[in-house]
Amino acid sequence: MKYLIESETLKKLDHRIKKAVKLIKESIGNNPIIIRHHSDCDGYTGAVAIETAIDNKLISRKKWHYLKRSPSRAPYYEYRDAFWDISNHLKDISHEKIPLLLIMDLGSTDQSLFAIKLAKLYGFKVIVIDHHQPTFENGKAIIEKHTDVFINPYVVGGDSNLTAGMIGAEISRFIKKQPVHHLPAIAGIADMAEGKDIEGYLNVAKQKGYSKKLITSIARCIDFQAYYINANSKMTHDLLLSDLKEQKVKAFLIENEIKKLENEAVEKLKALSKISGSQKKIIQIDVSNIYRGSYPPQGKSTGLMFRYYEKQFEEKILVLGVNDSSITIRTNFNDFDVNELIEKLRQKLKHGAIDGGGHEVAGTIQFAASVKNDVLRLIKQYAK
Secondary structure, eight states, X not given: OOOSSOOHHHHHHHHHHHHHHHHHHHHTTTSXXXXXXXXXXHHHHHHHHHHHHHHTTSOHHHHHHHEEEEEESSSSOOHHHHHHHHHHHHTSTTTTSOOEEEEXXXXXXXXXXXXXXXXXXXXOEEEEEOOSOOOEETTEETTGGGSSEEEOGGGGTOOTTSOHHHHHHHXXXXXXOOXXXXXXXXXXXHTTOOSHHHHHHHHHHHHTTOOHHHHHHHHHHHHHHHHHHOSOOHXXXXXXXXXXXXHHHHHHHHHHHHHHHHHHHHHHHHHTEEEEOSSEEEEEEEOTTTSTTSSSOXXXXXXXXXXXXXXXXXSEEXXXXXXXXXXXXXXXXXXXXXXXXXXXXXXXXXXXXXXXXXXXXXXXXEOOGGGHHHHHHHHHHHHO
């Protein structure tokens, strides 16, 4: 079976993908499979596609013990997730069999290293499918030697535009042939992918009756559900894989509510924006009193304002969604790299509890509240 599109990056990842498919197929019905994924549309899309393919090959009496899927709020595989995955496995009746841990849309940076090492210590086999820039050491991704299969476009010269959800949907088709032709487009649109791969997947989805408008609508709805649910929900599965007519009805209802909430947020955040700079605009927004416990959350609010101000200004812009102990970044500055910035902050603020990550031009930085002003100052220096 061929990939849904012609992609140079998929070709370069082919041997890794085939190795992952082989390991998953060998585990189905024989070993427990735990799917751990980021709690956003890209993570859900790839994970649900693979979960459905595995589920369709399992006999009913084995499903509960042999297949589990859980979303993660953090953009990395953290100790808390590893603790629960290992603990739940050890108390399961199938705990004597070696589990396969499939980590999707997270797991490539040194922040995931301890948790992955812990899972390996307990005998887990580990597959990471991700598209975030890995932590490299001596030219090699440090996570790779601690996994059984490591799939990430960066290790073959690609970038984040081939998303984890796209790769996951492709892998699901090699496990069991199923109608997931529209899923890679949903994943890519949700993560704002650009280039030939997303255009190819949009064409594939269009041939199956999915317009770009509907793809975008479903992607927004999945992110909306992910914010409120953060659990293994049949509703998310239905929105991704029910028939086309049903998807349109559900997406229309949910998106109307999303638009209302987002429009309200934009109006509030415009009043809280501080704009500086001439050739480059730095827009600092206090999001501390708007997002707590309500939609859109900090990251989504910052993304909304980035898109709003991108239309307002011809200049390059940097949007900072500022909270008491975190800052979310969205920018189109050339050569900006959130992960590089985090490393510089760690070096200069050694007692600032600096953490976080993301893509080069979109991510979140966490820190001790006491160094908030220092972090802001250093971010602006880095931007210049």
